[in-house]
Amino acid sequence: MIANRKDDHVRLAAEQQGRLGGHHEFDDVSFVHHALAGIDRSDVSLATSFGGIDWPVPLCINAMTGGSTKTGLINRDLAIAARETGVPIATGSMSAYFADESVAETFSVMRRENPDGFIMANVNATASVERARRAVDLMRADALQIHLNTIQETVMPEGDRSFAAWGPRIEEIVAGVGVPVIVKEVGFGLSRETLLRLRDMGVRVADVAGRGGTNFARIENDRRDAADYSFLDGWGQSAPACLLDAQGVDLPVLASGGIRNPLDVVRGLALGAGGAGVSGLFLRTLLDGGVPALLSLISTWLDQIEALMTALGARTPADLTRCDLLIQGRLSAFCAARGIDTHRLATRSGATHEMIGGIR
Template sequence: MTAHRKDDHVRLAHAQYAPASEPSRPDETQWPNQFDEVRFVHHALTGTDREKVSLTTRFAGVHWPVPLYINAMTGGSPRTGEINRDLAIAARETGLPIATGSMSPYLKDPGTASTFSVVRREHPDGFVLANLNAGATPEQARRAVGLLDADALQIHLNTVQETVMPEGDRAFSHWAPGIARIAAAVDVPVIVKEVGFGLSGRTVRELRSLGVHAADVAGSGGTNFARIENDRRDRPDYAYLEGWGLSTPAALLDARDCGLPLLASGGVRHPLDIVRALALGAHAVGASGPFLTTLLDGGVDALVRHITTWLDHLTALMTLLGAHTPDALAHCDVLLTGSLRAFCLDRGLMTTAAKGVTA
């Protein structure tokens, strides 16, 4: 059953990125992408020399050669094991860090181990993140990290997905103390992420108190797991939750002064979105859906070209903006417009010229 669910997730996620062949259902909730409401003020003499630009990023004791990573997707079935293999090859060829999907299937059935360990086998010298849900025990967390010789552990929060999932969890009150126990038990940095519904500033502050090292705000605008799980139901009666959550830009702004290094994923479509997220305070940016789509439609070579192009364009945009490092983008002048500006005003988020953001 778990393997079938994982294959369903891949199929339905891929379908979300396919060009629409027919009009959307009249009642279908479309998620706007608030990255389009983040605009840079163009200063014509700000540009620097490309050779002076470095993509290296550091946060929470972690050193990555680029501020881009392949975020958690899959694992747990023969088909998803093949996808993890190909993703790992692309990560190796481009130098990207990579996270596996949830390793819960491995904890339930050790026979699925190879569908996850293939990531380390194909990316032996790279930065690999194991991934578990917040209900895992410290012993399970150590097993997951050990299987991959992982450099960090991702813990995902997915209450919305579990709520809509037909066979999902229905008890969440033990998650916070469980995260604290895991953070104290493993010897690698712990990064907590959402799965597309965003981490608020209040949540990030709580994560800091639990001993977490970094937070991936993972907001809306990308793969919609409420829609995926609703499509798996006998009756798709949770359609009204498909627009739930915070966008990635909104979550970054809500959490930017909460005391934890921030990562960003969710709704990242191209290099300009990466630069926007870094300007709003992220140390690195993850993508899943665009990379999965390219891999399934064109194979490993196409994905390598896709990532290589993104890194080339990222360097070009940093050159244009005069940012020698990813962190320097946080000092660029940024304007917030539309519903994102309204969100900041409604939340009482102060924007300062020192940080370059103006509502």
């Protein structure tokens, strides 16, 4: 049953990518263009550091799948793409491995194909410390992702309905697993209040994984006999909303959920993310064109991220947090409702003050 569910998730997630479109709240984030801000491209580095974790690039292949023969082949190909481009990669939820060790190869193939890359194992918030350690050991993982998915579980016919123990269990895993722990949503976002709780639990990094990408409420609803939960299609906060909500929390964050292009990656970095994760679009690219297509896409994205950083005058991904940003539209309304001051973002580079001083 688990293998069938994993195959269903892949099929439905890929189908969703073909229907995504229209306005996204990343479109409410724009850079103030300073025509003399550019630097030499040779001075730009894509390397990023956050929460004691170092990545060679600020982009990763985020958690997707595993647990069936078909998904094992997908994981193999994703790992090859990660190896050839240098991007970090995460496994999908390893719950299938805990239920049936015979599917271990559908996950461990990622380490075999990518022996020196940065790999994150992925477990749910009900996993015991012992299971979390097993996942890390199987993958020889550099970090552990714990995913939060209350809305997905709620819509899933066979889903969990007991969530009270998740917080204490996360604390136990953080204390006992021996590698950095990254807590991530699955597509509904992490609020400021949640981030503060995670920080106090000792979580190293949070992946906000906001609304606008793969929608697991819709996926699980499509698996039901009747579409009982279609009213949840718009549930949650977008990635840029979560990143703005995270200002001042003092917990490193990653951006994922609805990232469509290199500009969205750079927007996420400018909003304070240490890196960005992509799942659905990379999956659809792989299924449509194989490893060569995914390699080409990731390589192009990395080149274009570097090009945008050059034009913006950012020598490192962290330097993007000094670029001037305008927050408009629905995202601006969210910030107003949450008491988030966006005006300072528009002049944080100091360029405006320097120009006024020069005129005087």
